Amino acid sequence: MIKKYAVMIVICGCLALAASASMAEEPLQALLFPDRIGIGTFYNGSVVSLNGSLPADCEIVVRVTGSDMHLKMKKKGKVLGLLWLNRDTVNFDAVPEAFLLYTSGKFDTLLDGRQKQTPVWQLGLTALEDRIVVTPVSPERSTLIQDLLKLKENEGFYAVNTTGIHYTPVSGDQKKFDVTLGIPPKLPPGAYRVEAYAVRHGDIVSTWQHPLTVKLESFPKVLSSLAFNRSALYGILATLVAVIAGLFIGVFFGGGKGGH
């Protein structure tokens, strides 16, 4: 009899825990459209729309991230105390291929005055400083990572956007959000992840994520396949096309001198 009561108490306890957990995870609902981007002949980047709803007193943080990669780079140093030249080799690991962050205001305001290492701080670009691994170990680690982040920002692979998020108040304790995600043209084909976080007073209260696929199609796909899979044929064809174009231009323009 006592055993039966004990089992019932355990079951009730589990149900209560499950109920409290579902209450703690406040609803963040989102829809990504489109979730596949095709790189066609006239592709010049793309725009993806993310919209949904979250608790009215929360802010939305959205990240587009790529898989981690290894980078082997050269670090410039002074030669003969005068000339800046590439000298040492530096390896970086756990570098995300892309890191596009969208917030509705300055990222620091989301921390709500709290210090580094909080879950929200981990979402930001500066948190990558802790994550990226530099070899060989260098006393200049922080400067090297900051330079890497600056380089990636210049290339358009990393960005922090504080515009592009719009809220629409709705009745009850929810509000709607609409985020326009700009996908840069340089972002290579591959698998990416769109993550959304509902943030309140420096805490993450709810999360959502969805894959985003970028792939080549039509003429760029054919050309890329030829260049990488049949490279000798591609090289000969590229030369022949240039020679024929040169001959044609020569005839058309009556034999210009042509630049070289």
Place this chain on the structure above:
Amino acid sequence: MSIPWHLYLPIAGNSVNILLVFGMGGLVGLLSGIFGVGGGFLMTPLLIMIGIPPTVAAASDSNQIVGASTSGTIAHFRMGNVDIKMGLLLLVGGVLGGTVGVQIIKVLNRMGNADFLISITYVLMLGIIGIYMFQESLQALRHVHKQAAPVASGKPSAYAMIVQKLPWQMMFEKSGVRLSILMPLILGVFVGVLSAIMGVGGGFIMVPVMVYLLRMPMHVVVGTSLFQILFTCVNVTIMQAYTNHTVDFVLALILLLGSTIGAQFGVSISKRLKADQLKILLASLVLVVMVKMLLDLLLTPNILLSYIGGH
């Protein structure tokens, strides 16, 4: 419906504005048409500036030069401005020199000194050629310097005496010079080594070499240089496409179209300018590029990191 001005280049991995690339080709073509020398050392940095990776920029430029030098070589051949004998000897030397240069870079890369050699070679070569051409043209324009003709003057220069003493002398009818076949071979090797080290077609080194060291007349220099460069760039295009997958022939075609049209205007401008005026303008251009490179070496860079394989 708006006209799509952007084109995606899968090899470069970026989208470019067709008009911008066409305009860049036109600008470089204009300069090539005016001066009759290469645009490689201008085109590659311009392409890098619009977001094309350095290796793709250099390789696609070689592909573009194949087309440009094909039409140019044929046009000059029709006018009798190509010294095929001289061109072939320079080409053989160039291929040998290029192979040696690639090996030098490989060894230095392993030792970590390749970038130092490349940068210093660029600055020195551009500096020497630019200052020499500038000085000579300036003197000619001021009429204080008689045209250099050491063979015709009373006492030949030391250089002319050495050249005359070399074995296997041969007459190069088209160029109107008598030289040892060793001269174009050795100079071809020299230019080939420098081209491989500097990663350019070599036109801007080859032209002064032909004018000042082989004493060839200017009209034959341009045609023969184009002839030699055509074959060098065919080789480079195929090798780069096969080994590094860095040739973007769509990019090359747009550049080619732009440079050809630009070259037409350049040629008509060059006809209105005197040879010394042309030389002084070219010398200024070479010196501007040299100063820019020197400043890049001397000034503290914004970002200390760069990708391996980049310029």
